[in-house]
Amino acid sequence: MPWTKVLIDKSEFENTLGKQGLRGLSYRQALLEAHEQLLEGDKSVIVLGEGVDDPGGVFGSTLHLHKKFGRERVYDTPIAENGLTGVAIGAAIAGLRPIFVHMRTDFLPMCMDQLANHAAKWNYMTGGQVNVPLVVRSLIGRGWGSAAQHAQALYPLFTHIPGLKVVAPATPYDAKGLLISAVKDGNPVMFFEHRWLYEFVGYAPQEMYEVPFGQGAVRRAGKDVTIVAVSLMVYEAVKAARQLEKEGIDAEIIDPRTLKPLDEKIILQSLAKTGRLVIADNAAPFNGFAAEVAAVAAEKGFGFLKAPVKRVCLPDTPVPASPTLEQAYYPGAERIAAAVRETLGK
DSSP states (O other): OTTSSOSSOHHHHHHHHTOOSOEEEEHHHHHHHHHHHHHHHOTTEEEEETTTTSTTTTTTTTTTHHHHHOTTTEEEOOSOHHHHHHHHHHHHHTTOEEEEEEEEGGGGGGGHIIIIIIITTHHHHTTTSOOOOOEEEEEEOOOTTOGGGSSOOOHHHHHTSTTOEEEOOOSHHHHHHHHHHHHHHSSOEEEEEEGGGTTOEEEEOSSOOOOOTTOOEEEEOOSSEEEEEOTTHHHHHHHHHHHHHTTTOOEEEEEOSEEESOOHHHHHHHHHHHOOEEEEOSSOSTTSHHHHHHHHHHHHSGGGOSSOOEEEOOOSSOOOSSHHHHHHHSOOHHHHHHHHHHHTTO
């Protein structure tokens, strides 16, 4: 897998984050460190879910936590998505701060009633008297012939539900900082991780820190076109931008980091500068996150647009199992670059 290297270099991270001398660590290490620090700092934090205490530890992101903090606070659960989500919600209402790992996003719909009608609504229906400080970690992405039931990116389902916050960190810095913010938030947060990101290396402080919700990041400054990219697609957008730079095209890359709340301001500011917009998403196009960003551009930035908005998303079909078909199915840098050229009329 060609992703075990830094695809955004140190200077780009430091310019984006405004910090110097940050340690290099992988996405999985950043998540593991966030879990450790949260568990150490707050005894109400618990970690539960499928595989959190097995030798792999959710791709290494919960490795050995049960040995350090005990099985009362870090423990495996049966494959019973709906029932265990109810348990996690009840624990949150009762005063704990659960981090609940749903290994595959594909099976989150099995507990949609719990998430959409209970976790998302309790604070509102009790007039603010009851909080639900629940974080649901869930994995998206392809690989190993996972096919139609184990490779979807269903986060647009949850951005549609009032009362839920939705995040999709692309970098180790954001993975750690957003997880800490999510646990401290006091509201239910859906935390989506692309499984191809776990080996990506970036930079992050050792101490605890928070990345604010609703605050996107400019991953690359440019003047010709704005690319809004989500999760893994941030790296594909960077690769596309480097390719386009050789053709004299200067692309700006915006990473929203949190999908809901969405930083509309950073997108519109970029659009005002470039006049062109390409959205690169890991999900299907119809009624998806890319459609929401396009709607923001149409409603609030129409006067900036010099060309129609382009979306680079998955095809509107189930995910194939064949590795060869997978390669054709998933969009990447080439498809992003092609969309940029099209919006520039090249």
